[in-house]
Amino acid sequence: MINEKPTLKSTGKALLYLLPMLVITITFSIYPIINSLLMSFYKDYNFYTDKVGSWGLDNFVYLWNDPDFHLAVRNTLIFVAGVVPITVVLSLIIALLLNQTKWVSGLFRTVYFLPFVTSTVAIAMVWNWIYQPDYGLMNYFLGLVGVHPIDWLNDPHYSLLALIIMTIWKDLGFNIILFLVGLNNIDAGYYRAAEIDGANAWQRFWNVTIPMISPITFLVSVNGVIGSFKVFDQIFALFQGKPGPGKADLTIVYYLYEKFYTEYKYPIAAASGVVLFGLILLVTLVQLWYSRKHVHY
């Protein structure tokens, strides 16, 4: 690299190059982050004049006592716990299978990845139709194996499951691509060495593939957790502008949206955003701590 020291002149020039990006990021990312944090402590906020009466923890107390917010956190956690592990395991299995079937893997990689490029709203319409209780495909297939029709989108016991199934279907492709790259990067020498040492296929999988792929598994899990915590579009589209039957699919971001957009309670919405960030940070740190012990770089 270049070893030149920065000077006032070179700094000025760099600033010119950075300027367009800086203007946008400061206005629409950095300032809002600070503003959002501050707003979560607003008390007696006047929405029309944008004036703050006083400051305090009231918004967080409100969240703490709001059963809807409890429900939103609970549903979000169930959603994350339902989507992430299954997606990670399933996409690793599919990637391993595709890796073994080289001559069709190109075609099937395309197929598995297709949901990733499609509009969430449009494909949620399709799933809405698939979940239709009387004429939908889901109940038709389940009926073939003797399962009674389920009212997927109107029965609060099943609506979160319906959302989870659709999300897994949509997220698989992205993870499969990353796992395939990881599998291709494993040096074949490790497998040969293991074979010489008399390891069978199963032992090679546990002692070579799993440790070698662990950085990808970690990446995919962290990505999955962050993305799943923020679920919104699917819910809005699948349940046509409602958070599921009897709020069974109310998540944190949906809660934020309702407080902000339909109830105009900006400070409470901002506080729920802060809680969302806190939860994501917490889970990511736990994953990071776990990876220190179990991920092999």
Added chain:
Amino acid sequence: MAKRLSRVLLYLIVILGGITMLMPFLWMVSTSLKTAPETIKVPPLWIPKVFQWGNYAKAFDAAPFARYFVNSVIVTVATTVGQLFTSILAAFAFARLQFYGKNLLFLIFLGTMMIPGEMLIIPNFVTLSKLSLIDTYGALIIPWLASFFTVFTLRQTFQSTPDQIYYAAKIDGASDWKYLWTVLVPMSKSTITAVTVLQVIGSWNAFMWPLIVTNSETMRTLPVGLQAFTTDAGTQYQLLMAASTFVILPMVIVYIFLQKYIIAGISKAGLKG
């Protein structure tokens, strides 16, 4: 023999899995070509007797989809081009120029990438209201004209370009500006294509932000318009599926032609990020 059998089984699973993944798409297209009575046949009818291509025209006229389409194209193109421009400049500064506070600034940007975008919605909505930009193209485009993800990816590519090329260009009398646009950008074509395609897909499919900042029908993008259409269409699934098909189709075409770049982009960004 056992080995042969397990190979067959392997292919069978892969093919079955592939069909499962494709099923919603096939079902969508199949339904979009049915008559209303055919959509509620039990057991389901896989291939309609006569293809009802008219459903597409009917769906297209049932809501201002032409307008939604134009809006989506305008927003996607403007966002992508603008973001690419600001990102190329910033990535060049980070990769090649020396300035005070470079590392600090880079760290701050990395930090902002950790913040969920949903936290920014309220202040951004307030800012755009004050600028009277709500329900205009401005609100749909301006906040997305910078992306640190794109800057980060481009910076990696710019940094991997050998220094000698830069110095050779300097000796030939090229300014930094000229070097950036006539040497560095053409050399980084594949990365730029990859981030562009990912950006196009993201903009085209964006939902929450356009939903919040548009009020009038004439400003809606395709996903928001499609969502509104469901209330009007009710249970006319053949029309709904036709509308879903033409929202999805453009990105499927982009994907099929530029698949190589998308996958390279995801692997690169994913593995380094």
